[in-house]
Amino acid sequence: MDIYEEIFKMCSEHGITFYSSLPCSHNIKLIQRLEELDGEIIGNADNPLIHTPLVREESGVSLSAGAYLGGRKTAMVIQSQGLGNMVTQMLSLNSPLNGSYRIPNVLIISHRGLENEKVDAQKPVGSKSKEILNLVGFKHCSVKVISDLKKFQDLLEEYDKGRSIALLVEPDYSKPLYRIESKKNITRNFKGNAIPIKKIQATMTRRKAISEVINQIEDEFVVSNIGHPSRELHRLKDRERNFYLTSCLGHSYTLALGLALSTEDINPKVICFEGDGGLLMNAGSLSILAHKKPKNLIVLLLDNGVWGSTGNTETYALHDVNLSGVAQAYGFPESNIKIISKEEQLAENLRFALKNDGPFLFHVIITDEYENVPILPLSVVEIKKRFMKSIENARISIYSS
Ligand SMILES: Cc1ncc(C[n+]2csc(CCOP(=O)(O)OP(=O)(O)O)c2C)c(N)n1
Ligand SMILES: [Mg+2]
Incomplete structure (x- = not known):
């Protein structure tokens, strides 16, 4: 038992x-x-x-x-x-x-x-x-x-x-982890907000969405959220300019906000991955984001409707909560919010966001499929040091040119 x-x-x-x-x-x-x-x-x-x-x-x-x-x-x-x-x-x-x-x-x-x-x-x-x-x-x-x-x-x-x-x-680490089976391509219903999209079918996995972003960007700084998103990003393309936040659930976008506000003097934008569970946990801080409106921040909300990294139990996002609608209600500029479910849409919107003033919020509806990805081989202090060095180098190259 x-x-x-x-x-x-x-x-x-x-x-x-x-x-x-x-x-x-x-x-x-x-x-x-x-x-x-x-x-x-x-x-x-x-x-x-x-x-x-x-x-x-x-x-x-x-x-x-x-x-x-x-x-x-x-x-x-x-x-x-x-x-x-x-x-x-x-x-x-x-x-x-x-x-x-x-x-x-x-x-x-x-x-x-x-x-x-x-x-x-x-x-x-x-x-x-x-x-x-x-x-x-x-x-x-x-x-x-x-x-x-x-x-x-x-x-x-x-x-x-x-x-x-x-x-x-105390967890028994020797046992294989139990997971709830993926529901795959379920249709999501968005209700009660000004965005004229009602039903959306997820097509991309989280890995696909992350790879679409990471393959399009060059010097941008990336902040990724706890659990499998950070692991998948690391697996797809590890870079000095990736900051993997492996704790503080729901706070990757507030960390990215602080980073964006303090790096307006350097060119590359800040791109942040956040999860639906994380955002539900820290939704109130969307008001800060909406108020501060950093031009250089692009938030990608990877919404699979589940606490995916911990075994796929449903979040309220799967049912009635439209998280980008919540951001909009907090005052996030409506025209900069996009609900996205297809790769081409993601690529196109990202291209636009990289060239224009933000902030942008891309609400990316993804499937709840799971791939077993190993944990990060980097220590958190290494992640920090490497990242700060890359910020320093970005400043040196700007101010010395
Ligand atoms: C305060 C706190 N509670 C619970 C956890 C356990 N935990 C780690 S990742 C995670 C799931 C995150 O879900 P979501 O933000 O939707 O991202 P997904 O894994 O689905 O991409 C949970 C519950 C935690 N790390 N911190
Ligand atoms: Mg999730």
Whole structure:
């Protein structure tokens, strides 16, 4: 039996019926199961199970607190990366500290960044996860195999006394990762916005979209987002002018914005890849982008409607959220927004954007297909140093000519 299955069984037996989640590649099976069970009565429960996929982990803390006020026992299924983002809410709503509402909550955390972790960028938060939990006053324990779960039983008793608790689940890196099967060429419906496109069928894979861009540009600076997009970009064409952001989900476009604003003196534009999941997590900052309007920034929103890098659970983008419509509502110039699903459209719009003042937002609808690409062989410090050197060289060549 899968350890997460057993954890879910224990939570159910303990009367937990209100779940929220944000995926890690290692907890997908449980999240998929929770989604299937949404609305069902489990065992002797008085109420149907509620599962809410989150777009940012910190909202799960207040969502759970509200559910507790409404009479539910709650649990969140997340990755350790999300823990850092939740600190203020946990201190204010869950902790036993003076001034906190002391509302109990249960966290089931895929604890990345430990010994066998291959993704370097998981390490800072992973190595501090226990300290974060101590800081916010959560009782916690670490488990690796099912027989360790006796410790969780003891924690659940603490929970009954009103304490918030956390279970840190060490991933089994030896197991192949579970993924939800690709739905391939599904048709997307865009509703309720001024852009006159209603139905769009994805045709390009993410790799194809990235390669279309990377093969057309020359000196441009590129910022790519966490997970498979950065890996695919590296695989297609590694360059000094590529900055691979391998942490900070949802923040590649804000990093690219800072870069664009501070490099207006050098010619090449800044091109940024962002994901639909990432953008949903940090949608509010679109208002900054819309307000600052950097002429030298092109954002490519690679929208596959799923949290693709962590196993393909759906994002809200797949259903009703039109993210470029959101950008438009925040004030992003409408004429510079394009919804794109075909290679030729992407190539043509990119050609135009490279020669004209932006900012541009290309909402690229891609399939949710997956290719296994190895993790980056570069350290994050190498990525930074190399990139900054390329900026320096760009300035030298401009000011010395
Ligand atoms: C705060 C935080 N929560 C969760 C994760 C785990 N995570 C890494 S990549 C990813 C999926 C990103 O999806 P999207 O932005 O849509 O890009 P895609 O992989 O689909 O191209 C998730 C959930 C994380 N790194 N950080
Ligand atoms: Mg996605």
